[in-house]
Amino acid sequence: MHKTSLFRVSTLVPVQLVVAVSAVLLSATSLSAQPIHLNLSNLFSVDTVLEPGGNALSDPLDPERQRIDGQTLPPTFSDGQVFASADGLASFLFAPLKTSSLDALLVDGQTLAVPAGKYATASFALLSAPYSYADPFTSVVFRYTDGSTSESRFGPVPGWLVSPIAFDHSFYSFTDSSGVQSLISFAADWSMEEAQYLIDSRGNGDAGGVRFVDGNGFALYSLTLPADATEATLGITVGNNFVISLASEYSDPWVSTDGYTEVANSMTIYDGFDHHALGNLKLYEFSLKPFLTNGTGQIYLLFTDATPATGWGPYIQTIRVYTGSNRIFAEDLAPVLNTDNATLYAEFRADGGTPEVPYLYDNSGSGPSNRKHRFADGTGSLTYRFDFPDTVTDAKLAIDLANNFVVNITGPLASTRYAQATPGAPDENTFLIDAGNSALGSNFRFADASAYMIYQFDLPDDIVNATAQISVGNQFVIEVASGLSGPFVKVRDYVAETGIEVRDNSNLAVQNVDLASYLALNPQKIVRIRLSDGVPADGWGPYLTGITIVDQPDVEPEWTKVLDSMALFGVDVHNEANKNYYTIDLSPVLNENNAKKQVYVRFTDGSTGDGWGPGIFWMAAYSGNLEIQSDGVVFEGLKALNGEPQGPGLTVVRRTYGLDGSKTLKEIVLPSANVAQDSKAYLMAATLAPLTQPVTLSVPQVAVGSLILAWPASASEYHLESANSLSGPWTSVEGAIQVVGDEARLTVPMSGTSQFYRLKK
Numbered sequence: 001m002h003k004t005s006l007f008r009v010s011t012l013v014p015v016q017l018v019v020a021v022s023a024v025l026l027s028a029t030s031l032s033a034q035p036i037h038l039n040l041s042n043l044f045s046v047d048t049v050l051e052p053g054g055n056a057l058s059d060p061l062d063p064e065r066q067r068i069d070g071q072t073l074p075p076t077f078s079d080g081q082v083f084a085s086a087d088g089l090a091s092f093l094f095a096p097l098k099t100s101s102l103d104a105l106l107v108d109g110q111t112l113a114v115p116a117g118k119y120a121t122a123s124f125a126l127l128s129a130p131y132s133y134a135d136p137f138t139s140v141v142f143r144y145t146d147g148s149t150s151e152s153r154f155g156p157v158p159g160w161l162v163s164p165i166a167f168d169h170s171f172y173s174f175t176d177s178s179g180v181q182s183l184i185s186f187a188a189d190w191s192m193e194e195a196q197y198l199i200d201s202r203g204n205g206d207a208g209g210v211r212f213v214d215g216n217g218f219a220l221y222s223l224t225l226p227a228d229a230t231e232a233t234l235g236i237t238v239g240n241n242f243v244i245s246l247a248s249e250y251s252d253p254w255v256s257t258d259g260y261t262e263v264a265n266s267m268t269i270y271d272g273f274d275h276h277a278l279g280n281l282k283l284y285e286f287s288l289k290p291f292l293t294n295g296t297g298q299i300y301l302l303f304t305d306a307t308p309a310t311g312w313g314p315y316i317q318t319i320r321v322y323t324g325s326n327r328i329f330a331e332d333l334a335p336v337l338n339t340d341n342a343t344l345y346a347e348f349r350a351d352g353g354t355p356e357v358p359y360l361y362d363n364s365g366s367g368p369s370n371r372k373h374r375f376a377d378g379t380g381s382l383t384y385r386f387d388f389p390d391t392v393t394d395a396k397l398a399i400d401l402a403n404n405f406v407v408n409i410t411g412p413l414a415s416t417r418y419a420q421a422t423p424g425a426p427d428e429n430t431f432l433i434d435a436g437n438s439a440l441g442s443n444f445r446f447a448d449a450s451a452y453m454i455y456q457f458d459l460p461d462d463i464v465n466a467t468a469q470i471s472v473g474n475q476f477v478i479e480v481a482s483g484l485s486g487p488f489v490k491v492r493d494y495v496a497e498t499g500i501e502v503r504d505n506s507n508l509a510v511q512n513v514d515l516a517s518y519l520a521l522n523p524q525k526i527v528r529i530r531l532s533d534g535v536p537a538d539g540w541g542p543y544l545t546g547i548t549i550v551d552q553p554d555v556e557p558e559w560t561k562v563l564d565s566m567a568l569f570g571v572d573v574h575n576e577a578n579k580n581y582y583t584i585d586l587s588p589v590l591n592e593n594n595a596k597k598q599v600y601v602r603f604t605d606g607s608t609g610d611g612w613g614p615g616i617f618w619m620a621a622y623s624g625n626l627e628i629q630s631d632g633v634v635f636e637g638l639k640a641l642n643g644e645p646q647g648p649g650l651t652v653v654r655r656t657y658g659l660d661g662s663k664t665l666k667e668i669v670l671p672s673a674n675v676a677q678d679s680k681a682y683l684m685a686a687t688l689a690p691l692t693q694p695v696t697l698s699v700p701q702v703a704v705g706s707l708i709l710a711w712p713a714s715a716s717e718y719h720l721e722s723a724n725s726l727s728g729p730w731t732s733v734e735g736a737i738q739v740v741g742d743e744a745r746l747t748v749p750m751s752g753t754s755q756f757y758r759l760k761k
Contacts, residue, residue, distance in 0.1 A: 239281030242314030473508030
């Protein structure tokens, strides 16, 4: 193959000589040196792959799964042969994996010697079994012959049962507890250890081994410190809507909580935001000094629900008491994007931040979570809208996506949206002017008995027609008022109209309410909507999931399914093992029938009954080629000895680091292991990619009737060709090639006519 980048010889020789030479054009291409596969065998201490009938040469990687089943290696893998990673971005030379051998080293501060040279990248084949290398602030160090160094982040390394991009576009936090002395430490996991401290509870639940407290429930712990303790820190990892209270003397919470001092209320900390997705799950620290003044060392810790009506109380992971100070680190982890060959139209994290706001069109899902991502479980959905320039006909959408997702796309909708109010969304209070003792659930709001809710919408001054699309169920009454003070007029009363007292939300649907009469004689164009209970006596009032104001009722568009996790993997993924970058071609809806150049993308749950719908971390809409410089997978379909996991397989990570190509690399220093984390990462292979050397034709000398062409002598796989025009035909140029220094040179005669020269591989 050859590259077609050409330049005129006039850039290389004086103008007066161009006349004699005529229009000589010279080609430029590049020479890729072969990768250097490092020999790490003298450092190997672990047997990660067990061949059929073979003997294990080291301890198991994981007691449950032990190690990799050699029978699941790809058929194309052969011992002693270079193997390309599944993404094609690196190649590795592994130790024998199909016969008994030590084949990896446990990463723990080793220094890797390398052939001195200038390299573009270093690629590692890493296995983290069973856990990730949790400390994300460890570094791999690259040392150069001039004494300088460069460092790159090493942790976290995705575990062998998760996706290679498990940490991409997520918020990752790490607590270094090496500087503290623990006095009390336990998980709120319903274990016998926790039972030593839990002295009373009500309304508690078990969420996969984690205690939670909802409604009017509580959890009370008794923590006994040394009697002479005068100062200590209480550290609690907790999320959702919590109240944390402390006391130095017992008071019966069944009777009253007045004896306890509130030290944290999540609704106060987060300005009234109602957390339902553990978006605030983290370590909270409190000084116990004010509660240790009586000299008993006794502390009573009480958890209650900050929003008793909604049922999303404290989700308690761990409780610790210690002296000293933790070092808490946090970082948004995101790979580098190479946009040199792409045009970006949108790029954002699905984290509720400002960049996402213009694109999130319909939020009937959940999140952002504490990892800063959104999800749509059950009947929930998330819809994004992208507006492309009028000239765009070819675009793609890249999505960092996981779990049981279904993705559909469509072109522009018939209606124009003026406003949308979604219960629990960060901007709900923009419209909710009177909550009326209504209660917020998980993406819904309800108002039983005498409770109600009033939303207010300030619409454009020039509109005369609009429709309120109200998604509501159960025994609802809808009333509408004009302006800031007009009386409410009843427009829907479900029970009165149907005679059916619905108590199971089976009538949940969109109610279209014409607002034209409420906009007339209303110069402010302000409309208020009130929802209340049609049968106050039985407590099954309106169950609201959203109100949208549009210019005309929406007609359900024709959606085209473009991604389906079940079809791709054949299993209902619940652990983000399929978290990956999925690309959708948007061209089919960016056609001549789409004058607005709008594309809607809707995410729904492929298994609505179990609640593991799409988890969305990041998106980018673009044209051209977008390069996401992230981890990849080396082998596809690997299994552990116990047959796990279903779906994508065990993860051996391909990780590539950029190097300083202007310097000569001498050695690589791996990070030291953190014994306290019991977190193991194994290096199975390493490869260095030398810098790509330019291969160019030049004219170092022009003589009467001839000229000399030169190119790098190292480009031995290239030969010189010439033609009378760029369209060819091209023929080989024969002659005696001389090597002068690092150049290959060939003298060619000048015919007085235009001539083109190129190097072809």
